[in-house]
Amino acid sequence: MPxxxxxxxxxxxxxxxxxxxTRQAPVAVQPDAExxxxxxxxxxxxxxxxxxxxxxxDHVPGQFLSRDAHGRAVMARNEEGWCAAIDPxxxxxxxxSQRPAICRQFSMGGDDCRRERQDYLRQADNSIxxxxxxxxxxTVVNSDxxxxxxxxxxxxxxxxxxLGTTWALKKAS
Numbered sequence: 001m002p003x004x005x006x007x008x009x010x011x012x013x014x015x016x017x018x019x020x021x022t023r024q025a026p027v028a029v030q031p032d033a034e035x036x037x038x039x040x041x042x043x044x045x046x047x048x049x050x051x052x053x054x055x056x057x058d059h060v061p062g063q064f065l066s067r068d069a070h071g072r073a074v075m076a077r078n079e080e081g082w083c084a085a086i087d088p089x090x091x092x093x094x095x096x097s098q099r100p101a102i103c104r105q106f107s108m109g110g111d112d113c114r115r116e117r118q119d120y121l122r123q124a125d126n127s128i129x130x131x132x133x134x135x136x137x138x139t140v141v142n143s144d145x146x147x148x149x150x151x152x153x154x155x156x157x158x159x160x161x162x163l164g165t166t167w168a169l170k171k172a173s
Contacts, residue, residue, distance in 0.1 A: 038109040046120040058100040
C-alpha cells in the first residue's frame with residue numbers, strides 16, 4: 001500500500017422528492033449557542049507566552065519582574081519564552097493569587113483566548129509547512145511524513161524531550 005495522502009471527494013446523493021403533500025417546512029438552523037470548550041490542561045498555554053505589561057496596582061514578587069526594551073515593568077520570561085511564573089510541568093501559575101490584573105482579565109475560553117489560540121495555530125501551521133525541506137504552501141504534513149522525519153532525526157543522534165504538552169526535538173550534544 002503506498003504511503004502518503006490522497007484526497008477523496010464524496011459526492012452527496014441527489015435529493016429524492018417527497019410525495020406530494022408530505023413536504024414539511026424547513027427547520028431553522030440555530031447557530032451553536034456556545035463554542036467548543038477550551039481546557040488549559042490540553043492547550044499549549046498560548047496565553048503564558050504573551051508579553052505581560054504590569055500595571056501600577058500589580059504586586060508581583062520581585063523574582064518574576066523584568067523590564068522591556070522601553071523600560072516598562074513586565075513579567076519575566078524563562079529561556080523558552082514562557083512566563084517565569086508558570087510551573088512548566090503542570091502549566092499552572094505559581095503566583096495565582098498575586099497574578100497581574102491583565103492575567104485576571106484574560107478568561108479561559110473567552111474571545112481573547114480564542115483569538116490568541118487561532119493566531120498561534122495559524123503560525124504553527126505555517127511554521128510546520130515552511131520548516132520542511134522543500135516545503136511549499138501545499139505541503140501536507142501527515143503521519144507518514146512525521147514518522148519519516150522522526151526516524152531520520154533519531155538516526156542523526158537526536159533525542160526527543162517532552163516539555164508539558166510541547167515536544168522538543170534536540171540534537172544530542
